[in-house]
Amino acid sequence: MTKASTRVNDSQDMSWTEVLELSKSYLKIPLALLFIEAIYWFITQPSNTLVPIQISEAWIWHELTNLIYGEGTATLTTNNGWMTQVNLQNDSFPGALNTVALYVSDECAGVHEMLFISTLIVMTDGVSQRIKLRSVAVMCGIVYVLNIIRLVAFYPIAVDSCALDPNNPSCLNPVWQYHETIYNWGFLLVLVIMWLIWFWKIGVPSRAVKATELNEKYHIGFRQEWKKIHFLILGFVALMLISSAYSVTNNTQAMQAKETLDFCSYSSIATNQCMAAQNTWDNAINTAWSLAGIGLLIAAAVAIKIDRFVVIQSETSESE
DSSP states (O other), rough: OEOOOOOOOOOOOOOOHHHHHHHHHHHHHHHHHHHHHHHHHTTTTSTTHHHHHHHHHHHHHHHHHHHOOOOEEEEEETTTEEEHHHHHOOOTTTTTTTTTEEEGGGSSHHHHHHHHHHHHHHHHHSHHHHHHHHHHHHHHHHHHHHHHHHTHHHHHHHHHHHHHHHTTTGGGHHHHHHHHIIIIHHHHHHHHHHHHHHHHTTHOOOHHHTTEEEEEEEEEEEEESSHHHHHHHHHHHHHHHHHHHHHHTHHHHHHHHHHHHHHHHHHHHOOOHHHHHHHHHHHHHHHHHHHHOOOOHHHHHEEEEEEEEEEEEOOOOEOO
């Protein structure tokens, strides 16, 4: 007589053992998010780190506002030397110029949110690399569009609130409340919902359960085989490190700010010029650290290789 051990895998009904194994697999996701948060904070210490994206979003914001709400409702101007500021104009806005000045900072460019959703997708098991890359591209595009919609919504909110109390600075409070709500938790909620929809739509749960039946082993070590592309990347890293040093030692504006700071420290004074010099010097130092940090991360990604070995655990039948 023969007894065949059978196992029914149902993608809809998961046992508690499978749920536990699945939860262990996804503990790496919050750890990866914490790492990405640290990297993002580090590289955005200097202002306007993501200026190409900031400029593109400011331009689209300006054009759409004029297109939707009428010509002259928004003007595009510079902020810290970059075309990232949009001035919203309406007769009910407070101030002599009836203008609300807003700008797209590196923290408001939506890149933080793009990194968040991309990390969730990349760290999800049971999905091919091709699907992950396509999903990341689509999700980042959606986040970019949502961020533009968020920016365009500033004008009607400001107009509606200031129409009730024209030329009163407090009428802009709803604008700042809207911005804080979206920035603090609104976008996070949207991103989590986006990932959950993608998670179930792509059929990840059943794939992830099957992945728990595989015994994966990893070997981390230095790369033994080097190709031309690896040396080119390391050459690019060297240029980043040189630029990092140059951004401080040969930056005329930074060195002048350093001289001003030394004078302020020697004279024990704290003027507006001293504070401006402090900001300029801090920005130069942060830029140097960001370039160096990104370069070292790229170098580490090239020099270190991770090999994965997968052992399939097969079920054997018992006979008696």
